[in-house]
Amino acid sequence: MPPTTAELVHDRSLGDLLQHRDVVLEGRDAPQRTARVELADMLSADGARADDAMLVASELIANAIQHAGGVVLIRIEVYEFGSALGVVDRASDTGALPTSPSNSSTKLADVAMNGRGLFLVHTLASTWSVKQTKDGKIVVAVLTQAGSR
Template identity: 40%
Template structure:
């Protein structure tokens, strides 16, 4: 079973419709700054500061990767479920083969982004989009990290 399917098929996962936030990144001079501000303001009442930091760092990595490898991120979506957060970062590149974590030497200047994403998320995967692709990151929220909606 695909990770996203496993998350969404948990008992009660869809009892309440998720909240959605969409951020257009195409016109932003500094898309990572816009994304960070949007995520922090949306998530602050919903989860712990530590989890917010994880989500913000993952979004930063995914947007930076889209800028480096896919001519920039075009939008970010955040779906807020009762017990998880799902972050989508879309770009216009249809090629999904290059999106794999790699081993980096201690002296390498880059190449650690997807390793960070793997370490900080519960699941991540690629999603084919009409205008390219999305990298999707899933963060489960343990009961002690959840805030009422």
């Protein structure tokens, strides 16, 4: 199994882990919808951040489907001061993900065909990272609550 996001968030700025759920998405007809349903269940009290988390999860899952041969699972962890989402796929190339995605052009002719998903993740998440695992990689996005440390 890939490392938990708790292991990836070393400084404990999210506080104590309150809930953890691994949701297998491999082989599902609608993996993004499945992830959104689980997120809605776990983050129902977090309002706007729940919407952000659903969008971030959808983008990471879409990237895994389009660029990594499919998604394996989503790890959802809810902490006192935020949440962490980890999307696991079987591709091991962690260098394919830019550390600072950008696609800020507003001219239709200049807009890249790819890159908007990671731009959204980069914009909505407090931080995100990619870590190689035994069988692929996990892309983790952390969303903190407003006013948290």
